[in-house]
Amino acid sequence: MTIHLAVDRTGTDDLPVMVGRHGHRSVLLSAVLSNRKATVGAVLTLIFTVVSVVPSLIAPDNPNAEVFRRFAGISTHHLLGTTAYGQDIFSQVVWGTRQSMEIGFLVGLLSTVLSVLIGVSSAYLGGLADDVLSVVTDVFLVIPTFPLVIVLAAYERNGGLWLIVAVLVVTGWSYGARQLRSQTLSLRNREFLESARVRGERSLYIIMREVLPTMTSLIVANFLGAALYAVLAAAGLQFVGLGNVNTVSWGSMLYWAQNNEALQTGQYLWALVPGICIALLGAALALLNYAFDEISNPALRPQRRIRVRRRTA
Amino acid sequence: MSDAALLEVGGLTVDYLTGGGVVRAVDDVSFSVSPGEFVAVVGESGCGKSTLLFAVAQLLSPPAAITAGSVQFKGHDMVALAGKKLRALRWRDFSLVMQSAMNALNPVLDVGAQFADVMRAHGTKDRAEIRRRSEEVLKLVGIDPVHLGSYPHQLSGGMRQRTMIAMAMIFTPDLVIMDEPTSALDVVAQRSLMVQIKDLQRRLGFAVVFVTHDMSLVSHFSDRLIVMYAGQVAEAGPTRRIFDDPLHPYSRGLLDAFPSVRGPRRELAGIPGSPPDLGTPPPGCRFQPRCTQALDICSSVRPALYQRDVTEVRCVLYDPDRQTVDV
Amino acid sequence: MKYLLRRIGFFAFTLWAALTINFFIPRLMPGNPAEALLGRFHGRVNPAALKALEVAFGVDNHQSLLTQYVDYLGNCLTGHFGISISFFPETVSHVILQALPWTLGLVGITTILAFIAGTAIGAISAWRRGGVMDNLLPPIFVVTSAFPYFWVAMMAVLIFAVALGWSPVGFGYSAGATVSFTPSFVGDVLSHAILPAATILITSIGGWVLTMRNNMVTTLAEDYIRMARAKGLSSTRIMVDYASRNAILPNLTGFAMSLGFVISGAILVEYVFAYPGVGYMLLQAVQNEDYALMQALFLLITVAVLVSVLIADLLTAWLDPRTRAAQ
Numbered sequence: 001m002t003i004h005l006a007v008d009r010t011g012t013d014d015l016p017v018m019v020g021r022h023g024h025r026s027v028l029l030s031a032v033l034s035n036r037k038a039t040v041g042a043v044l045t046l047i048f049t050v051v052s053v054v055p056s057l058i059a060p061d062n063p064n065a066e067v068f069r070r071f072a073g074i075s076t077h078h079l080l081g082t083t084a085y086g087q088d089i090f091s092q093v094v095w096g097t098r099q100s101m102e103i104g105f106l107v108g109l110l111s112t113v114l115s116v117l118i119g120v121s122s123a124y125l126g127g128l129a130d131d132v133l134s135v136v137t138d139v140f141l142v143i144p145t146f147p148l149v150i151v152l153a154a155y156e157r158n159g160g161l162w163l164i165v166a167v168l169v170v171t172g173w174s175y176g177a178r179q180l181r182s183q184t185l186s187l188r189n190r191e192f193l194e195s196a197r198v199r200g201e202r203s204l205y206i207i208m209r210e211v212l213p214t215m216t217s218l219i220v221a222n223f224l225g226a227a228l229y230a231v232l233a234a235a236g237l238q239f240v241g242l243g244n245v246n247t248v249s250w251g252s253m254l255y256w257a258q259n260n261e262a263l264q265t266g267q268y269l270w271a272l273v274p275g276i277c278i279a280l281l282g283a284a285l286a287l288l289n290y291a292f293d294e295i296s297n298p299a300l301r302p303q304r305r306i307r308v309r310r311r312t313a
Numbered sequence: 314m315s316d317a318a319l320l321e322v323g324g325l326t327v328d329y330l331t332g333g334g335v336v337r338a339v340d341d342v343s344f345s346v347s348p349g350e351f352v353a354v355v356g357e358s359g360c361g362k363s364t365l366l367f368a369v370a371q372l373l374s375p376p377a378a379i380t381a382g383s384v385q386f387k388g389h390d391m392v393a394l395a396g397k398k399l400r401a402l403r404w405r406d407f408s409l410v411m412q413s414a415m416n417a418l419n420p421v422l423d424v425g426a427q428f429a430d431v432m433r434a435h436g437t438k439d440r441a442e443i444r445r446r447s448e449e450v451l452k453l454v455g456i457d458p459v460h461l462g463s464y465p466h467q468l469s470g471g472m473r474q475r476t477m478i479a480m481a482m483i484f485t486p487d488l489v490i491m492d493e494p495t496s497a498l499d500v501v502a503q504r505s506l507m508v509q510i511k512d513l514q515r516r517l518g519f520a521v522v523f524v525t526h527d528m529s530l531v532s533h534f535s536d537r538l539i540v541m542y543a544g545q546v547a548e549a550g551p552t553r554r555i556f557d558d559p560l561h562p563y564s565r566g567l568l569d570a571f572p573s574v575r576g577p578r579r580e581l582a583g584i585p586g587s588p589p590d591l592g593t594p595p596p597g598c599r600f601q602p603r604c605t606q607a608l609d610i611c612s613s614v615r616p617a618l619y620q621r622d623v624t625e626v627r628c629v630l631y632d633p634d635r636q637t638v639d640v
Numbered sequence: 641m642k643y644l645l646r647r648i649g650f651f652a653f654t655l656w657a658a659l660t661i662n663f664f665i666p667r668l669m670p671g672n673p674a675e676a677l678l679g680r681f682h683g684r685v686n687p688a689a690l691k692a693l694e695v696a697f698g699v700d701n702h703q704s705l706l707t708q709y710v711d712y713l714g715n716c717l718t719g720h721f722g723i724s725i726s727f728f729p730e731t732v733s734h735v736i737l738q739a740l741p742w743t744l745g746l747v748g749i750t751t752i753l754a755f756i757a758g759t760a761i762g763a764i765s766a767w768r769r770g771g772v773m774d775n776l777l778p779p780i781f782v783v784t785s786a787f788p789y790f791w792v793a794m795m796a797v798l799i800f801a802v803a804l805g806w807s808p809v810g811f812g813y814s815a816g817a818t819v820s821f822t823p824s825f826v827g828d829v830l831s832h833a834i835l836p837a838a839t840i841l842i843t844s845i846g847g848w849v850l851t852m853r854n855n856m857v858t859t860l861a862e863d864y865i866r867m868a869r870a871k872g873l874s875s876t877r878i879m880v881d882y883a884s885r886n887a888i889l890p891n892l893t894g895f896a897m898s899l900g901f902v903i904s905g906a907i908l909v910e911y912v913f914a915y916p917g918v919g920y921m922l923l924q925a926v927q928n929e930d931y932a933l934m935q936a937l938f939l940l941i942t943v944a945v946l947v948s949v950l951i952a953d954l955l956t957a958w959l960d961p962r963t964r965a966a967q
Binding site: 138142143145147152154155235239242268272276282283285286287290 | 788854904908922927938945
């Protein structure tokens with residue numbers, strides 16, 4: 001029989017230890033649902049995902065077909081008007097969703113995988129491996145990525161989707177790797193890992209089953225951050241003409257709009273709408289990202305001002 | 314309670330207002346401290362002793378807040394006091410020593426700067442005077458004044474702790490509140506620090522409220538002892554009295570758990586079970602689920618604090634109005 | 641000291657890495673664009689320029705890779721980047737030096753302003769937890785920091801230049817104006833710089849605000865903040881000396897990473913406004929297939945970022961005594 005007199009610094013103004021705790025999974029789900037930012041971000045992302053998967057349901061016209069009247073304004077036929085080339089803007093915007101979502105998702109996924117691999121093993125292995133990997137991470141971190149992306153894309157003008165994805169992954173993994181490494185380092189000496197080691201578990205097992213699950217929210221936040229970066233960077237590349245400008249995407253729409261001086265000649269919608277979509281998708285990912293930060297670190301959550309009603313003694 | 318009481322805490326209640334409901338961390342705690350007295354507050358982690366301490370010192374942060382009770386210090390109503398008046402009292406009349414000096418000292422300022430800023434905040438402008446006093450308090454705790462230029466991370470653990478105590482002495486306050494100042498040290502350093510604190514107390518005459526989870530630590534140093542459990546006072550009285558004859562079953566359980574180095578060898582007993590969830594405390598006595606002497610009424614009746622000689626006990630066993638008295 | 645040496649070493653190493661990457665890119669890209677380029681320009685460009693390009697890209701060159709590499713490094717360090725095709729017959733260095741002041745002025749000043757303002761807003765917002773500022777601003781800044789720079793630029797052009805006519809539509813100065821330091825010219829420059837500067841400011845400030853706020857919130861939970869309150873220090877002093885000084889440290893380190901984003905955004909902003917800076921020049925070079933200029937600009941931007949990182953490291957060493965301690 002033990003006496004529970006262990007010193008347990010619960011930190012400043014945390015609840016006394018005696019309050020019961022819920023199971024881990026239900027906390028995550030309810031946290032996402034109860035956090036306003038996460039809900040808004042999730043809903044927006046969901047909308048964009050649906051649109052990107054079944055664009056033909058929403059806009060059956062061929063977005064590339066230059067068949068319509070040019071410079072048309074808003075009408076029931078053309079919800080957002082047409083471009084200088086006679087293309088339907090609404091169709092373009094809807095079909096263009098796919099490319100942004102694809103890039104965001106692919107780059108997010110691959111980049112996160114790379115970050116986890118390098119960041120976690122670097123911290124876990126320690127020693128020379130850690131030093132080498134850390135230096136590599138830091139170098140990629142500091143070298144300005146967008147100029148590098150521009151240079152790489154400039155050499156391969158018609159590279160298409162996969163080149164952009166590859167380039168963005170290569171330039172985008174380092175931030176996550178850094179974060180994951182420092183998180184793994186702080187976990188490395190905790191008791192539950194020690195006990196796994198003492199049990200004789202192999203390193204890989206420990207990493208997969210013990211370390212990674214505790215960093216779920218961090219990994220998700222990383223994915224969202226990488227996806228956000230990818231969407232914005234890809235749009236930027238296409239905007240300056242470095243993607244394949246003949247495919248339909250928000251960035252290339254803006255490219256053509258800029259080339260035709262859409263703003264100066266009053267074709268506002270052509271320039272506005274794809275930009276708004278990029279901004280919205282970016283905002284959705286950013287909100288989700290921020291919300292996950294709050295979920296993994298309760299101290300950051302919004303606080304109400306407390307009005308205390310005191311009984312006089 | 315004597316009229317000359319330095320600190321009088323009456324019915325203090327502290328609640329944590331969380332999204333999931335209200336958690337009462339400190340429930341109707343009353344005690345007083347006379348000038349020069351050493352009062353120890355002991356209890357296991359989560360019993361609310363640190364929260365009580367910060368509440369008395371008016372240092373709570375959201376979501377914790379004092380929802381009832383009073384704190385009278387040298388005639389001032391501390392809870393009502395705010396702003397400049399409260400700040401003027403701080404450090405001059407009562408100071409604070411925290412558990413880990415590594416966390417309690419600002420890592421980017423050197424020791425001298427941290428001594429100086431509190432002196433300047435309370436009106437001492439003269440640099441020579443600040444310097445003189447800083448060196449003086451460091452010498453009090455046996456640290457070479459050259460360390461005024463050191464940063465906290467450059468000092469050893471024990472030195473950091475003593476630096477914190479020196480800082481608390483700057484204005485020779487009437488009351489020093491200490492939150493587990495020795496917990497971060499090893500046993501030998503702990504005892505040495507306690508001896509130093511006691512020595513300072515004798516020389517400078519301040520009162521001490523000392524919070525710890527380690528009863529044995531304060532057995533020789535404190536005048537009075539307050540045992541807390543689940544946010545309430547379980548037993549309170551002169552230290553020696555409680556050690557010699559613990560009344561509350563919890564206190565008895567605590568003392569039974571400590572082996573005596575010199576006494577006869579005996580079985581170590583523990584207290585089975587764990588403390589209650591303060592979000593939903595048990596309806597009757599909070600210790601009842603773990604109590605070996607629980608009666609039937611203990612699960613439904615909340616015991617008040619009863620007086621037995623010089624000790625107060627929160628246990629129906631000591632209710633003078635009860636029919637049968639079991640001792 | 642050791643810390644500084646390490647950071648300078650890192651600076652040198654990364655510089656070397658960037659130079660090496662720059663060296664290998666044209667040689668590694670499939671289809672050998674350099675050859676295609678030379679084929680296209682054969683006859684249109686004088687032999688000397690052609691030779692320079694050949695050397696730069698290692699085409700038709702019987703020298704070993706190592707010799708080329710050493711030559712290349714030598715050239716870079718002495719500022720010989722070859723001849724610009726789009727600005728023929730100017731040298732790349734000459735061309736870059738003309739664009740540099742514009743970017744330094746616009747991006748440099750705006751970034752510093754955004755950093756200072758953002759950090760201050762973040763600190764104050766965190767200090768007043770639970771207030772209107774803290775509950776409203778973070779979500780707003782989260783959203784604005786996700787806006788693509790070029791879109792904000794386009795909106796700015798649309799609203800302020802086209803619709804309201806308050807500001808010129810683009811360029812660094814009015815067409816036909818002579819470059820001089822006369823007040824009228826300076827005024828002209830400023831009026832052309834307002835929109836791009838505002839765009840960069842609005843889009844980048846959000847990041848600083850959020851990271852500083854989050855750092856502050858974490859810092860405010862530290863024990864030394866409570867200790868500072870216990871000492872009776874004024875709110876301002878606590879916020880500045882205890883909270884901000886500690887909270888800003890991770891921000892400085894993060895400055896490096898954020899700078900990359902700001903540079904990317906600045907490039908696009910310059911493009912939208914046809915602002916004659918380094919970023920606009922980079923994109924023009926891409927469109928004109930002026931590879932020598934492109935690569936030199938990439939190096940320049942990298943060096944700028946590295947230097948800023950080094951400065952941030954120096955500041956960290958100055959502000960945080962722990963980094964100066966021997967590891």
